[in-house]
Amino acid sequence: MPALIDVRDLHKTYLLGEIVVNALQGVTLTIDRGSFVAIMGESGSGKSTLLNLLGCLDRPTSGRYLLDGISVEAMNRDQLAEIRNRKIGFVFQNFNLLPRMDALENVELPLLYKGSETLDEDELGQLGLAAVGLTGQEHNLPAQLSGGQQQRVAIARALINKPEILLADEPTGALDSHNGAEIMTIFQTLNKAQGITIVMVTHSDEIAAYAGRIIRFRDGLIVGDARAPRAVRGMVVPVLSPLPAGASG
Amino acid sequence: MKQLISSIRIAFRALRMNKLRSALTMLGIVIGVASVIATVAIGSGATQRIQQQIASIGSNIIIVIPGSMSSSGVRLGTGNAVTLSEADARELAAQCPDVALAAPMVRGGAQVVFGNNNWATGVYGVTPDYLTIRELSVAVGSEFIQQDVDSANKIAVLGQTPVDNLFDGADPIGQSIRIKNVPFTVVGVLARKGQSSQGQDQDDVILLPISTAKRKVIGVKQANADAVDTIMMQAKSGAQIPAAQEEASALLRQRHHLQAADDNDFSIRNLEELFAAQEASSKIMAMMLAAVASVSLVVGGIGIMNIMLISVQERTREIGLRQAVGAKTRDILTQFLVEAITLSLAGGLAGILVGVGASLLISKLAGWTTSIGPGAVLLAVFFSAVVGVGFGYYPARKAAFLDPIEALRYD
Numbered sequence: 001m002p003a004l005i006d007v008r009d010l011h012k013t014y015l016l017g018e019i020v021v022n023a024l025q026g027v028t029l030t031i032d033r034g035s036f037v038a039i040m041g042e043s044g045s046g047k048s049t050l051l052n053l054l055g056c057l058d059r060p061t062s063g064r065y066l067l068d069g070i071s072v073e074a075m076n077r078d079q080l081a082e083i084r085n086r087k088i089g090f091v092f093q094n095f096n097l098l099p100r101m102d103a104l105e106n107v108e109l110p111l112l113y114k115g116s117e118t119l120d121e122d123e124l125g126q127l128g129l130a131a132v133g134l135t136g137q138e139h140n141l142p143a144q145l146s147g148g149q150q151q152r153v154a155i156a157r158a159l160i161n162k163p164e165i166l167l168a169d170e171p172t173g174a175l176d177s178h179n180g181a182e183i184m185t186i187f188q189t190l191n192k193a194q195g196i197t198i199v200m201v202t203h204s205d206e207i208a209a210y211a212g213r214i215i216r217f218r219d220g221l222i223v224g225d226a227r228a229p230r231a232v233r234g235m236v237v238p239v240l241s242p243l244p245a246g247a248s249g
Numbered sequence: 250m251k252q253l254i255s256s257i258r259i260a261f262r263a264l265r266m267n268k269l270r271s272a273l274t275m276l277g278i279v280i281g282v283a284s285v286i287a288t289v290a291i292g293s294g295a296t297q298r299i300q301q302q303i304a305s306i307g308s309n310i311i312i313v314i315p316g317s318m319s320s321s322g323v324r325l326g327t328g329n330a331v332t333l334s335e336a337d338a339r340e341l342a343a344q345c346p347d348v349a350l351a352a353p354m355v356r357g358g359a360q361v362v363f364g365n366n367n368w369a370t371g372v373y374g375v376t377p378d379y380l381t382i383r384e385l386s387v388a389v390g391s392e393f394i395q396q397d398v399d400s401a402n403k404i405a406v407l408g409q410t411p412v413d414n415l416f417d418g419a420d421p422i423g424q425s426i427r428i429k430n431v432p433f434t435v436v437g438v439l440a441r442k443g444q445s446s447q448g449q450d451q452d453d454v455i456l457l458p459i460s461t462a463k464r465k466v467i468g469v470k471q472a473n474a475d476a477v478d479t480i481m482m483q484a485k486s487g488a489q490i491p492a493a494q495e496e497a498s499a500l501l502r503q504r505h506h507l508q509a510a511d512d513n514d515f516s517i518r519n520l521e522e523l524f525a526a527q528e529a530s531s532k533i534m535a536m537m538l539a540a541v542a543s544v545s546l547v548v549g550g551i552g553i554m555n556i557m558l559i560s561v562q563e564r565t566r567e568i569g570l571r572q573a574v575g576a577k578t579r580d581i582l583t584q585f586l587v588e589a590i591t592l593s594l595a596g597g598l599a600g601i602l603v604g605v606g607a608s609l610l611i612s613k614l615a616g617w618t619t620s621i622g623p624g625a626v627l628l629a630v631f632f633s634a635v636v637g638v639g640f641g642y643y644p645a646r647k648a649a650f651l652d653p654i655e656a657l658r659y660d
Contacts, residue, residue, distance in 0.1 A: 057573060057653045077650075078577040085575020096570045096657065100262055112255055113575035157574070 002069050003030035004164060004197050005054060010063035012049050012220075023049040024060070025220035033164070036191040036198045038208035041217030047201050048169060050217070054199060055088050055167045056080040068164060085113050089158025093170035095150040097142040097157075103129060104138040107156045114161060128156035132186060148179030155186060159196075166190065168200040172207050184210040252580060253587070260588035263560065274556045275596035277549025278636065282600025282629045283607060284542035289625040290608035292535020294618035296528055303524045305442050305451070307384045309487050311348075311494055313341075313480040313501070316514040332514040334475040335459070337504060341482060342378075344500055347493035349485045352378035353477035355459060357467035362427040363415040370411050371454045372428060374462025382483045390422040390437035393458055401460040405433040409441045410453035431465045433457065490519050546632060549596065550640035557589050557644035568648050569656025581649040589641020590634060597633025601626055 012024040023046045031037055041047045052058040053065065056072055059080075065073045072083060084090075097106045108125040129138055132152035142150050151171065158166055168187070172180030188210055190196045200211060208214050209228075216224035264271040315332045338353035345351075355374040360367055373379075376398050380386070393404055405426065412421050421435045442451040459477070463469050484493035494517050501515055561568070568581055608619040 052654050055573070057657075078579075081572065081575050081577045084573060090573050092657070096566065096573075098567055098570065100266060109571070110574040112252060113571070113577065113580055161575075 002066070004033040004068055005029070005031040005199075006064075006066040007054075008064040010050070010053065010065065011061045012046075012053065012058070013061045022220055024053070026063070027220075027222055029215070029222065031197065031199065033197055034191070034195045035213060036187070036211045037200065037213045037215060038211035039199065039201045039215050039217060040203070040205075040208055045217040046220040047217045049220075051167055051169055051199065051201050054165075055090060056083045081113070082115070085110055086161060087164050089155075089161070089163040089166045091151070091154050091158050091166065091168040091171045093173040095142070095147075095154045095174070097150055097153055099142055102139045102141055103134060103145065103153045106142070106153055107160055109157060110161045124160060125156075128160050129153070131159075132156045146179075147175050148182060151175060151179070151183055152186065155183070159190070164197060166196055166198045168198065170201055170203065172202070172204070177206075180204075180207060252583065256584045256587040257591065259584060260591045263564075263588055264591060270556060271592060274552050274592055275599065277552040278546065278593050278596025278633055279549075279600040279603055281542065281546030281549040281636075282597045282633055283604035284545055285539055285632070286601055286604025286621065286625055286629055287607040287611065287619075288535065288538035288542045289628075290604070290619040290621045291611065291617060292531070292538060293622065293625070294608075294612070294620045295531045295535065297620050298618045299524060299528050299531060302444075303520065305384075306520055307382050307483070309349075309484040309490055309521075310382060311482040311484060311490060311497065311517060311519045313337075313482065313497060313515055313517050314478070316512070316516055332505060333477050333480055333501075334473060335477055336475055337501060338477065338480045340504060341480065341497055341500060345493060345496035347485055347489040347496055349483045350378045350382050351480055351482045352376050352382055353459060353480050354379055355462055355467050355478050357462070359428050359455075359466055361411060361415065361455060363424065366415045366417070368411050368414040370408075372462060372466055373454060373456050374459035374467060375456050376459055379456070379481060382481050385442070386440045387437040388440040390435070392437050393456075398458040398460050401464060402458060403431065403433045403461055403465065404436045404458070406437040406439060406456040407435055408439050408452040408454040408456075410450055411455055412438050428455070428457075429466050433461075484519075487521070490521060494519065543632070546636060550593070550636040553589055553592055553637065554640040554644060556592075557585060557641055558647070560588070561585065561644050561648040564648075565651065565656045565659035568651050569653050569659065572651070572653040573657060578649045581651075582645045585645035585648050586638060586641050589645065590637035593633045593637030593641070594630070597630055600633065601629055604629070 007027060007029045010024050010027040010029075011022075013020060013022050015021070025046075027046075027050060039047045039050065049058075053060055054067075056067070056075075057080075059075075060073050063073065064071065067083065068087065070083075072080065075083070090096075097103075098109070101109070104122065104125045107128050108121050111121050111124070126135075126138060129135060132155055134149060134152055134156070137145060137149065137153075142153070145153065151174075155166075166187070171187075172183050175183065184207060187198055187200070191198050198211075200207075202208050211228070213225070213227045215222055216226075313333060333353070335353045338351045341348055342351040352375060354376075357372050357374075358369060359372045360369050361372075377393060377395055380392055387406065390406075392406055393402070396402075397404055405428070407421060407426075415421070415426065416424070421438060424435050425432045426435060427433070439452065439454075439456070444450060457466065463474075482493065482497060484490040498513065498517055502511075502513065505514055507514065568576075571581060571584075605621055608621060611617055612619040
């Protein structure tokens with residue numbers, strides 16, 4: 001079985017005003033199905049650029065990117081949008097929930113852009129919210145939820161189309177340590193129980209420790225790639241649900 | 250379909266969030282559509298009035314008047330010669346295949362007296378055909394018949410204005426009035442016709458048999474006792490007017506013994522031409538008004554574009570997020586277009602209501618005829634939708650082609 005993510009000699013150059021920024025300078029990397037990877041590095045090291053490329057939000061300047069065996073580096077905007085819709089779920093540092101929509105509508109948003117009709121969207125959305133312990137909060141607006149709850153809504157949204165990969169950009173960056181740990185618990189369970197591949201960018205060693213593999217970036221290049229020993233890996237294996245609905249931060 | 254419904258829902262929600270802003274944006278379209286509706290209503294009302302006036306004069310009418318006359322090298326104006334005769338009228342009716350009727354008439358003015366009242370009015374000497382051609386009908390009493398003309402009976406048919414001024418509400422039928430000291434018996438009163446398009450009172454008239462009028466009131470012209478002032482003809486149909494005119498011209502030239510080089514000693518006019526010109530000018534006026542009004546529609550459209558651009562900017566992050574979860578170019582484009590069209594259509598519908606109300610108010614207050622057809626309303630709806638698409642497209646396109654990464658990072 002080929003690797004889920006297969007990146008070869010990826011370069012990304014962009015212009016920042018008149019300065020040419022070489023964000024990625026030849027990254028080669030494979031990520032297997034079902035793995036949980038943390039990407040670490042200083043600001044400007046290229047880790048976010050890589051995550052954007054892996055998420056098909058952007059196209060590389062050169063190099064190859066095979067996602068699930070499909071070459072995506074030359075796809076157009078709409079083809080990439082479809083890949084994002086079906087194969088990838090995003091979790092952002094600042095949650096990026098739509099403020100005028102309630103939790104359930106936020107979770108169901110990706111269904112709107114799925115080509116085919118989905119029956120029982122609300123049921124699917126409610127199941128998704130239940131899985132992250134938010135039963136009863138369906139009709140609350142994001143502003144009425146705590147940070148931890150908002151991030152859990154965002155996770156439910158990322159998972160609604162049953163993607164293969166969950167990409168998370170500093171998912172705990174805006175949360176306190178308690179809520180951060182809860183989010184990580186959810187990630188681990190998704191990874192272990194459902195086999196979802198997770199790639200997560202983080203600054204924090206503590207958070208990175210939840211992952212099974214830690215890749216370090218510097219100046220647009222991979223400078224370290226360590227797999228955690230089995231024993232250390234997944235030091236916490238908690239039960240995902242039911243989380244207390246009121247758990248908040 | 251699902252996406253369209255969702256787009257409409259999102260659009261309404263976005264518009265509700267900024268109620269005042271949406272209302273002010275719509276106001277531009279409301280004013281534009283309302284002014285287009287009102288000006289079109291006034292314009293087509295005016296056209297309708299002119300058409301009514303044409304109908305009130307009679308249809309397919311051709312008028313023959315004597316030509317100009319030269320006297321010792323002084324050319325007098327048209328109508329001064331005494332070249333037309335009652336015999337001409339009879340022959341025109343008999344020989345021209347496209348002419349239905351031809352009625353000779355003489356005109357004069359006189360002081361009319363009844364009891365202590367007197368009134369100066371136009372006195373027309375006519376034949377019964379004149380009433381047919383002018384589509385005059387008698388409201389009370391009877392009209393006169395050919396026999397009254399033949400025997401020069403001293404009877405009169407009065408218009409409403411002399412009746413109002415002479416009889417003070419008394420029944421005029423059977424009364425004796427004096428015109429130039431000659432007693433006439435009133436046999437009928439004409440139905441009211443109202444003003445002509447030139448503002449003339451068409452009811453200020455007294456009709457006499459042409460024979461009586463010539464002998465007792467207006468006087469016989471010395472040169473030719475058979476002479477008349479005007480011959481009024483009716484063509485068999487509107488399409489036959491030009492043919493009837495040519496036939497009449499040829500016949501009159503022949504009867505008047507004109508050589509090929511001679512100018513006509515008469516002139517032939519038809520009223521359709523006159524009114525066509527009037528109608529055309531009122532249409533041009535209406536179109537100009539509508540054009541000015543549609544400028545305000547364009548201004549309203551610019552308002553929509555402005556607000557949509559602001560909306561796109563404010564919602565950059567939302568657009569980025571939608572793109573990240575799989576919204577394609579078309580999805581974002583549709584969403585913002587629907588929002589712009591919702592604004593402009595809602596404005597358009599409100600504008601129709603305001604426009605209809607305004608034209609009703611105008612016809613009440615100013616007394617102008619207004620008329621609103623379904624065409625004008627459909628046009629207004631169509632134009633407001635076009636404005637929505639036209640001015641919404643650029644902002645929507647801008648939204649659809651945002652870079653997802655930059656949009657997600659936007660503060």
